[in-house]
Amino acid sequence: MAPQRHVAVIGAGPAGLMAAETLAQAGVRVTVFDAMPSAGRKFLMAGRGGLNLTHSEPLDAFVARYREATPKLASAIEAFPPDRLRAWCEALGQPTFVGSSGRIFPKALKASPLLRAWLRRLDASGVSFSLRHRWTGWDDNGRLLFETPDGRCAIEAHATVLALGGASWPRLGSDGGWVETLRSREVGINPLKSANCGFAVNWSDIFRDRFEGEPLKGIALSFADRSVRGEAVITRAGLEGGAVYALSAELRDAILTSPPATLHVALRPDISHGDLVKRLASPRAKQSFSNWLRKAAQLPPAAIGLLQEAAHASSISLASCSAEKLAELINAVPLQLAGIAPIARAISTAGGVAFDEIDADFMLRRLPGVFVAGEMLDWEAPTGGYLLQACFATGVAAGQGAAKWLVQASS
Template structure:
């Protein structure tokens, strides 16, 4: 995005890319449908960035969700708003959009140098790269760093840049998993039977926040959209205290009194599992989760009175023991402190060097907020370079 803004402004631009092709993480983001942005009103949209909202507001105001949709349509990929308010290209994938974008960049004179991994600067301030035919150096009038965070490192961004910028005195907040899963010490029986099974139509509760959606049981813990929405708070709790107790409402749409009434029907000769499946419409994995929680608390589901059983169904406790590795996270928190940047996204301690995207210290939930801020800060950095070069 920075390259597009720069080329349109008359600059000669080369994109140095560590991987053999462009946009690999962009393509990964499109595996589930390429959620580009969100249609909610801008004040609510900006609030999703938490403490970073004020620092990102200028960039997003200048390139808001509506502008991103227009940009996408100009590339021949019209968008639509899903039932959740999320915005997707009609093709529902990233590859057609990326191909059209690369064609337009090429037509605009943007050059690409693939398999060039940036390794820092030499003593004359030139950019250093490890290239296919050995080290090379480039003397650039200005530089935009868009090096990503540290999630999915096999796609190119491994966070190695943090060391190089820290050596220049730039304040870096450690990179941490965001929109990530968490580890749980499941019993072997539960893990073996329910690994990969989804918990649908649930509500997750933590720290006064409630999120509706789905989660997935993994071999080592739990992940999924509803978990990701709470991941920042859960991560910080685990970092501070070593654990977090997440509560799961298995039937959030069912009135408590109605649930107690259903559970008060005589069970007869039915097993507990069959009874819960019929009376409360719980899936096998939901029943398994209940049994797991009951065992951990020294309880027996079959001996619980209807009121206590309803209470447990409405708030199943799961003890999260750790955060899943950053390599498997959707995104990462941390990076260059936003205080290190001026209003044009130039790093104050490195005149002529700008930064954009996930390498900056902000985080947001899934839902289109990640790509929107990456696009917007890239465009802002491009405008900043044009201003710096007085083009």
């Protein structure tokens, strides 16, 4: 391939950096552009929780986590699966391990050592970086336009990989500003929506002030025909946490269709209904209702508060309930979700460039030579390593697609 062929990768997150590495390995001259002053800012933020890179479950179950997008993402993930991602980390001097939940983490349990090693390898392979360059589209001659601290500039590229992320955590660079730029070129884009997000609940002032920030551990959340075990956190605005995120797609779509949505919380899912009824049939004597409930059902204060909050909202007197009715309520606390957390606070984004708009090589059909990777595409997945895995895998696929296109264009 002629050395003068130049590819611009726009976006210095995992998808963009992986596309850049793939292209550099193919002998292409690559420049990575990003609006931020440094690369991988959202990647570093993800690493604060241990950097859950991927998951160890069987590949067929793994790819099914992408829901409706599974047929579109399967080939990219199967070509760069979790085992290859782990080997890639190992080659950067960052070995990984499988946690008790099946999630895969680097042994360093943070992103910074991995990112530093990665950037050193990219530099050694000849990849250039132009930071503080905000992409704004193309000029009449097809050159890429950027806003920089020194003004506007136009860059020529033989191919472009767009990896600008979704719209969650905009202060880290993913602000969704690319949507209108692509729509102006008639690229079909589905609206960006919060994914893996919290939800608003109209708490009473008393409950909010007392329990804000309190965890709900060992619970089960149910909505429609799905039930998920895990944890949640009471926030000032509502509810968030791993178990909530696992149901967020269904809850979000229900709220957008016909709000509100009712989520049911099982506070003691590990106790059978019959056993719970027996426990609640014990006499209260002179104990306060809360103290008796704490001892009989072994509920922590936040769980008791949540039960009382929901009962009040439903005009139910808990003290007057039979043991049977109280047991039902404890393991099916109804919570009305009044809204969806803002997209800026979501862990990830749903919506984006429709898969019908790209070919098998991740190239935009309406813009030959322009490829798309990562969270810009219309897919979503739960937390647990699935988000980063798809970003890495589509970055590889878009990079390979761009390298293939350059060969075809020059022949």
